[in-house]
Amino acid sequence: DSGVTQTPKHLITATGQRVTLRCSPRSGDLSVYWYQQSLDQGLQFLIQYYNGEERAKGNILERFSAQQFPDLHSELNLSSLELGDSALYFCASSATSGGWYQETQYFGPGTRLLVL
Amino acid sequence: AQTVTQSQPEMSVQEAETVTLSCTYDTSESDYYLFWYKQPPSRQMILVIRQEAYKQQNATENRFSVNFQKAAKSFSLKISDSQLGDAAMYFCAYRRASNTGNQFYFGTGTSLTVIP
Numbered sequence: 001d002s003g004v005t006q007t008p009k010h011l012i013t014a015t016g017q018r019v020t021l022r023c024s025p026r027s028g029d030l031s032v033y034w035y036q037q038s039l040d041q042g043l044q045f046l047i048q049y050y051n052g053e054e055r056a057k058g059n060i061l062e063r064f065s066a067q068q069f070p071d072l073h074s075e076l077n078l079s080s081l082e083l084g085d086s087a088l089y090f091c092a093s094s095a096t097s098g099g100w101y102q103e104t105q106y107f108g109p110g111t112r113l114l115v116l
Numbered sequence: 117a118q119t120v121t122q123s124q125p126e127m128s129v130q131e132a133e134t135v136t137l138s139c140t141y142d143t144s145e146s147d148y149y150l151f152w153y154k155q156p157p158s159r160q161m162i163l164v165i166r167q168e169a170y171k172q173q174n175a176t177e178n179r180f181s182v183n184f185q186k187a188a189k190s191f192s193l194k195i196s197d198s199q200l201g202d203a204a205m206y207f208c209a210y211r212r213a214s215n216t217g218n219q220f221y222f223g224t225g226t227s228l229t230v231i232p
Binding site: 058104107 | 166
């Protein structure tokens with residue numbers, strides 16, 4: 001158990017809908033990262049938040065947005081869903097924003113999203 | 117942009133034997149970190165081992181060790197005395213040593229089968 005929690009574990013929805021994925025980082029971790037893993041693919045970085053502020057942005061679609069709340073949990077919002085958005089969405093956390101520290105990201109169990 | 121390449125989509129090894137998984141990366145930076153993550157059928161991402169680019173010595177964690185060749189930009193994972201529980205997808209990952217976003221860049225993975 002990494003200490004990172006994600007809810008829900010599974011989500012089935014229809015095209016055009018909107019969903020929210022939730023992530024709670026490990027106790028004391030300030031950074032949260034979101035990754036998308038499509039079928040048989042590696043993980044693609046979406047976005048990073050550090051202590052409530054956006055720190056880095058990757059290949060995140062405009063239909064997707066995220067935020068980190070004062071209690072440090074994070075939510076990833078996916079809207080106008082398409083079939084191609086079906087994937088496993090991982091949240092990871094780390095203690096700081098990274099930088100020059102030999103820091104590891106710890107991953108949650110993921111949320112499996114299926115868009116029908 | 118950083119890219120990580122795993123040229124072996126699938127590998128197999130006899131139980132108790134040794135196997136090496138390959139990873140190469142492309143970067144213009146001198147300081148960075150490299151990781152191997154394991155993803156078993158549960159899809160959880162589990163840290164196996166990490167290496168700091170500024171360290172000459174190869175990292176070792178029990179039966180897992182790396183061969184880090186900085187000039188060649190190569191970072192292979194050696195699994196000794198393979199066990200059935202080692203069967204999983206293995207991902208190589210790169211992280212910048214920078215405060216301006218420290219997301220991971222992942223390879224596409226190598227699926228390891230352990231034959232009893």
